[in-house]
Amino acid sequence: MSWRFEYYETLGSTSDLCKARAEVGEPEHLAIQAFSQTSGRGTRGRTWTDPGGNLAISLLFRPADPKAFIAALPFVVAVALFETATHFCSIVTGPSRFMLKWPNDLLMHGRKMAGVLIETGGLQGNSWVVVGIGANLRQAPEIPGRRLAALVEATDPPSAEVFGKVLVTQIERWALIREREGFAPVRAAWLARAHPVGTPLAVQRCETYITGSFSGLDAQGRLLLALPHGETIPVVTGDILLD
Numbered sequence: 001m002s003w004r005f006e007y008y009e010t011l012g013s014t015s016d017l018c019k020a021r022a023e024v025g026e027p028e029h030l031a032i033q034a035f036s037q038t039s040g041r042g043t044r045g046r047t048w049t050d051p052g053g054n055l056a057i058s059l060l061f062r063p064a065d066p067k068a069f070i071a072a073l074p075f076v077v078a079v080a081l082f083e084t085a086t087h088f089c090s091i092v093t094g095p096s097r098f099m100l101k102w103p104n105d106l107l108m109h110g111r112k113m114a115g116v117l118i119e120t121g122g123l124q125g126n127s128w129v130v131v132g133i134g135a136n137l138r139q140a141p142e143i144p145g146r147r148l149a150a151l152v153e154a155t156d157p158p159s160a161e162v163f164g165k166v167l168v169t170q171i172e173r174w175a176l177i178r179e180r181e182g183f184a185p186v187r188a189a190w191l192a193r194a195h196p197v198g199t200p201l202a203v204q205r206c207e208t209y210i211t212g213s214f215s216g217l218d219a220q221g222r223l224l225l226a227l228p229h230g231e232t233i234p235v236v237t238g239d240i241l242l243d
């Protein structure tokens, strides 16, 4: 599949531009990348701080089977991010420095290195999916109360253009696996790269915390949380806090 890459020095948000283009009928497989963003957006209305030189990319999809595509997408992108980051760290000895956190954060040495914002919209006949991905390559923004990492701590990082190209190839690869073989191999790949089963965690929703331990991922991609008294519940949304 051939992607049309557009590069900008500075944008407000690559996802905002990608969505605007989607709304006016841009065909899928547009990739918009910026060297820096002035109003990068994160999940749950948060700001994504982008000091420049990191990866800020948004990808436009128009899937034929939106429901199945969107359900698997966080895991497809997460595995692709893990593979891309690993690819640039040539020698990995001992346990990997990277780990996925449900559903699609990439952690490095336990600190967030990359995140994904998935947005959908458009009226019938013009529906779109925009995947925005931010990865700290050269600088981890300093945000009070947040523990962030950058790839530069492990290796001499590639340019954002090169990282973006490899990432898109990996996303295509895993999206194709999902299309041909269903969600099961993507789920297995995600589980092999994520916090191990039994990891203690808390799910935060607004000011509420539910604590338990990770007990897997169900066929819909919901996180299974084992509660202290023995019950296991599926989690659809919320921030995951690891120790």
Ligand code: BTN
Binding pocket: 012, 013, 014, 015, 016, 037, 039, 040, 041, 042, 043, 046, 048, 055, 056, 057, 058, 114, 115, 116, 117, 132, 133, 134, 135
């Ligand atoms: C998160 O909160 O974990 C998701 C962060 C997503 C940030 C990326 S950077 C490229 C794209 N443009 C944006 O404004 N946001 C996403």
